[in-house]
Amino acid sequence: MPELRKARIATASLAGCFGCHMAILDIDERLIGLMGLVEFDRSPVNDIKKFTKRCDIGIIEGGCCNEENVHVLQDFRRNCDVLIALGQCAIMGGLPAMRNAVMHSENPLLECLEEAYISGRFIRNTTHQIPNDPALPLVLDKVYPLSEVVKIDYNIPGCAPTGDVIYSTLASLLAGKFRGFERELIKFD
């Protein structure tokens, strides 16, 4: 019997706090077994910036708050068979989406940026300007959950998701046996 090739996994953190990536480490010692089944392609874990091959699973943390997030996400969708939204920011927009609540304004985006960089009470910004380096990606009008930009196959809930739910989802997906989440794993109260 020929040896099965390892599944290729890619990950990215968009408008998130990297906490969901940290949560992957909560898989703890089971990580060793899991690493026997997979290899990482594009990911901040190994600092590979571009896809080298098509991947089986893409895992995305965070929603889309700027054009680069959208670009990365679309790239993931085109290069991954299965795309997973990891954590609440990816699924619903999460904390960054609080700025979506600024809506009763002529220019909500400008109002947000001004408060964040100029007029906020506790701001120390000696330049008194909104950062505008050409290298900075343009900010979107609001924060979008991933599923509004591309089709998402699975959502792993949590802020951050527990190591257990990440492990059980990945393990059962790799075994081709994923049938939804155990209620105990996604019950938060």
Place this chain on the structure above:
Amino acid sequence: MDVQTSQAPETVEAAPPPKAEILEICAEYGNDRHRMMDILHTVQNRYRWIAPETMEAIAEATDLSRIQVEGVASFYSFFSLKPKGRVTIRLCDDIIDRFHGLDAVVAEFERALGIKMGQTSRDGAFSLEFTPCIGMSDQAPAAMINDVVITKLTREKARDVANALRAGETPEKIAVPGFSPSSAHERANRMVNSNIRHAGEVLLGPVPQNAGLTKAVSITPTQIITTMEESGLRGCGGAGFVTGRKWRFAAGGEAERRFVICNADEGEPGTFKDRVLLTERPHLLIEGMTVAARAVGAREGIIYLRGEYEYLRPLLEEVLDERRAAGLLGTEIMGVRNFHFDIRIQLGAGAYVCGEEGALISSCEGLPGEPKTRPPFPVQRGYLGYPTVVNNVETFCHAARILDKGAKWFFDMGKEGSHGTKLFSVSGDCLNPGIYELPYGHSIWELLSIVGGEDAAAVQVGGPSGTMIGRDSFSRKLTFDDLATGGAIIIFNGSRNILEIVEYYMSFFVHESCGYCTPCRVGNVFLQKAIAKFRKGLANPEDIEYLRDLSSTIIETSRCGLGITSPNPVLTTLKSFPLIYSTMTKPTKDGIRDTFDIQAAIDGARKIAKRRSYIFDKDFSQ
């Protein structure tokens, strides 16, 4: 159609009304917090708005906190927290009105009054706004002008009305031109046509006066209830609960006070049968309520009249006075010792959800019209915590007739499980829209041939919360077991866009959700957005499953009938017209959503940063 999104109204300067006058109004209602609706109505009518200072004053008088008063004032769409014009014109924005030339009427009013929909003129003379179905679907487009109603609007009529208003004519004179009417009944009839197309044996045929009540005082309360049970009468508001059983529950157990409430809040778009009964059979209705009062031992009654039917209030008050004078209401009715009963009218203020009995009771108690958790049911603990019978107008009318003619007479009409006759409010694309009183059990085909609508492509049975069916199902029957309905039959011909209708009905539910249950408050918005996506041709095949999934979540997790039935426009059209949905879908290309528009999303930032995108502006090169 974008008419519903109106611009922010121009602010009109107005000083808050003097506090002493507000306190006087509160005192008129005994500073009773349960009469909050009446207090707010009086304030709104007199000063055209409810100012923050006014709310403080009312709170002080009724011993509530300001936020409790504001909770009520902001819940109902006929109360305004900003100054409204002395004449407020509310155009009925139902789908039927839209299909019958609402656009032209809107344009004419806007032009003639110089304001846009949702605005108030700078001199405080006029306000122009939309309101959901006002119960005039048989004579659409219609409008409310303050508390009177104008029907069958056209561009020309709209212009005449607007000009007359600008010339200082009162709304009353415009709605009832010519000699002043001799009675309240004539006034109502000259304002709104009853359009009775087919009178049946029970309600709209000849009805002897007080025959049912005479019978009721000659037998015991228990016998009245038994008669009701034997007649097979079921509630006519839509839910179809067995009336006799409801009365038996309410009569049982010990209670200091009991109440009989008439639900005259028919807000279901396309329903107007209660309007006709209130106009043509007010005595029969009150007779029925009095019978119910004797059956359950109630001394107090309330008619909850929807705000849109305020023009019927003088008529009802007149009938109540007549009956009091004739000894048919008040103390010792018909000379029977210990039989006391009187009725007050509670005016609603434009909230569809108040047709739900729990919400209706909340509203009568002076609270925001939010449904109550069940159990306890109103028959156990209803108005002010006492056993309460809430029945529809038509149900009470039937009850009075049943006592007169006997249970068997009623039971023999109609079909097994659906006995007696039913009023159908027929509107939309047919020759003769209006009221038809028919026994239960007719098929849709039969009904269509009676009303002259054989070329119908779709029929909405029971309004938005009911069922929409296509031609292949027109042999289905109008009974509780097959096509249950509160009476609304809306007919659409082949030129109508089904998805436009569904999107409108969803926007109606979004507007009317009381907001208590999140799945209803938020879920209906998502459903409406999803339908909009279908209409734009941006939906994916899997979105059909999403519609079903979301609908079942809303149904399972909402506590009142509004949430439980609000996904029906989507679900029933998915069932009756699946191809309409599937033709509008296309699969996504590489899983990238067509609905996401990156150019629109970065446009604001492009303007703020004054530079273009390295990634998405294709012609841009570094």
